Amino acid sequence: METKYSDTELKIRDAAKSLFLKKGYSATTTRDIAQESQINLALLNYYFTSKRRLFEIIMFETLYDFLNKMVEVYNDEETTIREKIELASSKYIDMIIAEPLLPTFILNELKNNPTNFLKMPTAKVIMKSQLISQYNDGVKKGIYKKVDSIHFITNILSLIVFPFICSPIIMKMEKLNKTDFNKMMNQRKKLIPEWIIQMIKK
Amino acid sequence: METKYSDTELKIRDAAKSLFLKKGYSATTTRDIAQESQINLALLNYYFTSKRRLFEIIMFETLYDFLNKMVEVYNDEETTIREKIELASSKYIDMIIAEPLLPTFILNELKNNPTNFLKMPTAKVIMKSQLISQYNDGVKKGIYKKVDSIHFITNILSLIVFPFICSPIIMKMEKLNKTDFNKMMNQRKKLIPEWIIQMIKK
DNA sequence: TTTTCATTTAATCATTTGTTTAATTCAATT
DNA sequence: AATTGAATTAAACAAATGATTAAATGAAAA
Numbered sequence: 001m002e003t004k005y006s007d008t009e010l011k012i013r014d015a016a017k018s019l020f021l022k023k024g025y026s027a028t029t030t031r032d033i034a035q036e037s038q039i040n041l042a043l044l045n046y047y048f049t050s051k052r053r054l055f056e057i058i059m060f061e062t063l064y065d066f067l068n069k070m071v072e073v074y075n076d077e078e079t080t081i082r083e084k085i086e087l088a089s090s091k092y093i094d095m096i097i098a099e100p101l102l103p104t105f106i107l108n109e110l111k112n113n114p115t116n117f118l119k120m121p122t123a124k125v126i127m128k129s130q131l132i133s134q135y136n137d138g139v140k141k142g143i144y145k146k147v148d149s150i151h152f153i154t155n156i157l158s159l160i161v162f163p164f165i166c167s168p169i170i171m172k173m174e175k176l177n178k179t180d181f182n183k184m185m186n187q188r189k190k191l192i193p194e195w196i197i198q199m200i201k202k
Numbered sequence: 203m204e205t206k207y208s209d210t211e212l213k214i215r216d217a218a219k220s221l222f223l224k225k226g227y228s229a230t231t232t233r234d235i236a237q238e239s240q241i242n243l244a245l246l247n248y249y250f251t252s253k254r255r256l257f258e259i260i261m262f263e264t265l266y267d268f269l270n271k272m273v274e275v276y277n278d279e280e281t282t283i284r285e286k287i288e289l290a291s292s293k294y295i296d297m298i299i300a301e302p303l304l305p306t307f308i309l310n311e312l313k314n315n316p317t318n319f320l321k322m323p324t325a326k327v328i329m330k331s332q333l334i335s336q337y338n339d340g341v342k343k344g345i346y347k348k349v350d351s352i353h354f355i356t357n358i359l360s361l362i363v364f365p366f367i368c369s370p371i372i373m374k375m376e377k378l379n380k381t382d383f384n385k386m387m388n389q390r391k392k393l394i395p396e397w398i399i400q401m402i403k404k
Numbered sequence: 405t406t407t408t409c410a411t412t413t414a415a416t417c418a419t420t421t422g423t424t425t426a427a428t429t430c431a432a433t434t
Numbered sequence: 435a436a437t438t439g440a441a442t443t444a445a446a447c448a449a450a451t452g453a454t455t456a457a458a459t460g461a462a463a464a
Contacts, residue, residue: 008441023314026228030422040443045423052422104313107367111306112225114370127375150376150386151393154365162360165309165367168316173329174352184352191353199397210411232452242413247453254452 009047011037017058021101067122074129081134085193092160103161144200159192211249213239219260223303269324276331283336287395294362305363346402361394
């Protein structure tokens with residue numbers, strides 16, 4: 001058991017992350033965080049200097065964890081392209097079901113400050129991943145249609161992530177509750193790889 | 203020329219919409235709006251009672267316009283399924299290129315207050331549109347795979363809208379500027395219909 | 405011209421909010 | 435037991451923010 005952070009520091013981190021994810025930076029007040037984490041207001045500044053700094057720490061960690069989980073799938077040397085997409089669909093959907101506010105949060109705060117993303121060591125790795133070179137090989141060999149790989153990777157992410165972002169709309173339109181919606185997303189674990197393969201095949 | 207709104211009222215509306223789209227509700231102050239629209243701070247409350255009310259008016263109008271533009275494509279009686287998807291891709295992509303902050307704004311504020319969406323008369327119409335029944339017919343006839351139509355409509359929207367939402371990431375990864383990115387999106391106008399048709403074909 | 409009413413303005417109010425201060429508690433060290 | 439330094443607390447501060455007020459302006463109606 002690591003004791004990297006003190007108990008109170010952890011409590012602040014957790015509360016802050018939860019609130020920032022739910023309401024975003026501006027709508028979250030330091031008093032919100034203090035109350036949620038059951039600590040004295042001054043301790044926030046004692047441990048993290050300022051609200052902005054606290055946010056940036058949370059933001060960095062969240063982004064870092066997220067990107068790491070993303071990339072590890074793409075870089076497996078053993079698996080085929082299909083297996084990678086299957087793994088990605090399955091893992092990402094599980095990941096986002098566990099923390100459904102993550103995508104909107106990341107995309108939002110990245111819109112305000114895209115530089116944060118560049119700082120991430122893993123960010124640039126995606127386009128140089130095993131998955132991309134496997135796809136490009138397929139294109140060269142004439143197995144796949146000649147379409148730029150950025151579309152390929154964008155499509156995978158779109159089909160996986162976007163439904164979560166517009167889940168309120170989907171749920172309203174189809175009169176689904178959260179469980180129903182998650183079922184729908186679990187169906188997509190198998191559907192998305194099929195779709196993607198069909199999309200790139202000649 | 204309609205004179206529905208006074209000059210100042212219009213100035214406030216425009217500034218407010220621009221700022222709300224860019225920074226969201228909480229990060230936009232009434233003084234921001236006053237400055238941007240070059241009006242006296244008190245006029246905001248004089249015309250719109252409160253910041254919250256101003257926001258809700260803007261939100262409603264924006265959502266209303268957006269959904270209307272969406273639905274009109276889906277309900278054309280004359281066109282084939284393929285033509286509808288071509289039209290949707292082309293029109294939506296043009297629409298979002300013209301106002302790129304729209305999707306994130308709508309999805310964001312809908313997350314906070316999904317009820318707004320239900321109030322829209324057009325919202326429920328989508329799932330009963332011509333496009334959906336054409337798709338369901340195709341499934342019955344055995345031309346298309348048997349997959350629930352919610353996936354079909356979700357996929358179309360995902361492939362069109364999501365790239366805009368994560369445009370900062372795409373641009374960083376591929377070192378694109380805004381013009382390059384828009385070129386990429388214009389390519390997708392032709393690609394998306396192909397992809398979608400391939401996805402549903404047996 | 406005078407009156408009337410909507411519009412606009414500068415100033416102010418009452419909260420909220422991020423942050424700091426100074427005092428207190430607590431645990432470990434001497 | 436006394437000391438030290440970190441952790442915690444209540445209180446307060448200064449700036450920001452949404453909203454209001456009362457006076458001033460201007461244009462149309464009488």
